[in-house]
Amino acid sequence: MMKVLVAVKRVIDYNVKPRVKMDGTGVDLTNVKMSMNPFDEIAVEEAIRLKEKGVATEIVAVSIGPAKAQETLRTALAMGADRAVLVQTDEEVEPLGVAKLLAKIASEEQPQMVILGKQAIDDDNNATGQMLAALLGWPQGTFASKVDPSGGEVSVTREVDGGLETDKLKLPAVITTDLRLNEPRYASLPNIMKAKSKPLANKTPDELGVDIKRRLETLKVAEPPKRQAGDKVASVDELIGKLKTLGVVA
Amino acid sequence: MKTLVYVEHEGGQIKDATLAAVTAASKLGEVHALVAGSNVGPVADAATKIAGVGKVHVADAAHLDHGLAENVAPVAAKLMETQDAFRRPGHDHGQEYCSARRGFARRDAGL
Numbered sequence: 001m002m003k004v005l006v007a008v009k010r011v012i013d014y015n016v017k018p019r020v021k022m023d024g025t026g027v028d029l030t031n032v033k034m035s036m037n038p039f040d041e042i043a044v045e046e047a048i049r050l051k052e053k054g055v056a057t058e059i060v061a062v063s064i065g066p067a068k069a070q071e072t073l074r075t076a077l078a079m080g081a082d083r084a085v086l087v088q089t090d091e092e093v094e095p096l097g098v099a100k101l102l103a104k105i106a107s108e109e110q111p112q113m114v115i116l117g118k119q120a121i122d123d124d125n126n127a128t129g130q131m132l133a134a135l136l137g138w139p140q141g142t143f144a145s146k147v148d149p150s151g152g153e154v155s156v157t158r159e160v161d162g163g164l165e166t167d168k169l170k171l172p173a174v175i176t177t178d179l180r181l182n183e184p185r186y187a188s189l190p191n192i193m194k195a196k197s198k199p200l201a202n203k204t205p206d207e208l209g210v211d212i213k214r215r216l217e218t219l220k221v222a223e224p225p226k227r228q229a230g231d232k233v234a235s236v237d238e239l240i241g242k243l244k245t246l247g248v249v250a
Numbered sequence: 251m252k253t254l255v256y257v258e259h260e261g262g263q264i265k266d267a268t269l270a271a272v273t274a275a276s277k278l279g280e281v282h283a284l285v286a287g288s289n290v291g292p293v294a295d296a297a298t299k300i301a302g303v304g305k306v307h308v309a310d311a312a313h314l315d316h317g318l319a320e321n322v323a324p325v326a327a328k329l330m331e332t333q334d335a336f337r338r339p340g341h342d343h344g345q346e347y348c349s350a351r352r353g354f355a356r357r358d359a360g361l
Contacts, residue, residue, distance in 0.1 A: 130319065133319075133320075134323060139320050140319060140320065142319075162260075167318070
């Protein structure tokens with residue numbers, strides 16, 4: 001009997017070109033397509049594959065965010081998760097707050113494994129999984145490109161500078177997914193319909209007794225500077241001449 | 251402000267990214283370095299020679315050998331009780347990144 005908890009975040013769709021708000025306080029999200037964070041999709045897929053292999057028995061998807069994050073949870077349910085929990089808040093949450101909420105949910109649900117995306121594509125923090133592992137006192141397998149559970153343990157292979165590193169963790173454990181772990185499936189239409197009747201529980205940070213107060217302040221959000229056009233040269237001599245005037249070559 | 255820099259090392263050599271982290275940290279004020287691993291005497295010596303490092307903390311034990319986040323983070327968290335900020339080399343090398351983050355997490359949780 002192994003229960004798997006998967007955390008999913010609703011973020012700006014990865015195909016959308018983000019626009020910075022006029023006042024520079026953040027990214028403009030009005031009328032912008034929102035989707036499940038791609039790394040979290042990989043996490044959901046991995047949990048489903050564990051269930052198909054007979055290793056996992058139940059998959060619980062959790063999201064922290066506004067009421068609309070329900071759509072993201074329904075996507076996870078349509079892919080194959082069994083039930084969902086939404087911790088609803090309109091505040092912008094930081095990794096530590098999310099990790100504390102997930103730790104609370106994990107203590108209620110008692111899963112053997114929590115799988116998360118290694119980072120969200122909106123804030124690129126890459127912190128929640130590690131913080132969650134620390135809060136729970138569980139081992140962590142981060143940047144997983146292969147997950148192989150057997151008995152009360154799981155082997156996690158991860159890409160590091162010099163090649164691959166494989167760690168063996170005792171369950172329960174926290175795993176964060178890298179791109180190469182798997183290719184997430186598309187939800188089929190019948191499954192999307194079925195997902196509508198799967199259970200989705202609503203909670204709030206207050207109910208869970210977790211303080212999600214922000215500890216960081218965003219000073220400014222700006223677009224990267226536009227790339228300058230280069231110069232064209234007609235001959236090698238001209239190129240060398242230009243490099244010399246720029247002081248790049250002697 | 252005191253900043254703790256985690257010294258990333260492999261095979262007795264300090265990785266270049268550590269130097270960049272020390273330089274960045276030195277702009278904030280005093281820099282302490284943490285060398286964790288087993289038989290890290292030579293690495294610790296090398297760390298004392300990095301320009302800008304005021305003090306080197308050495309944690310030498312067999313279980314710190316591979317720099318696993320689970321084992322290194324508590325050491326970093328303990329040291330953080332007397333520091334103001336934590337810095338680690340660039341996040342291309344996953345494991346150390348994790349230890350830093352876990353250090354933060356524990357610290358925040360503990361405060």
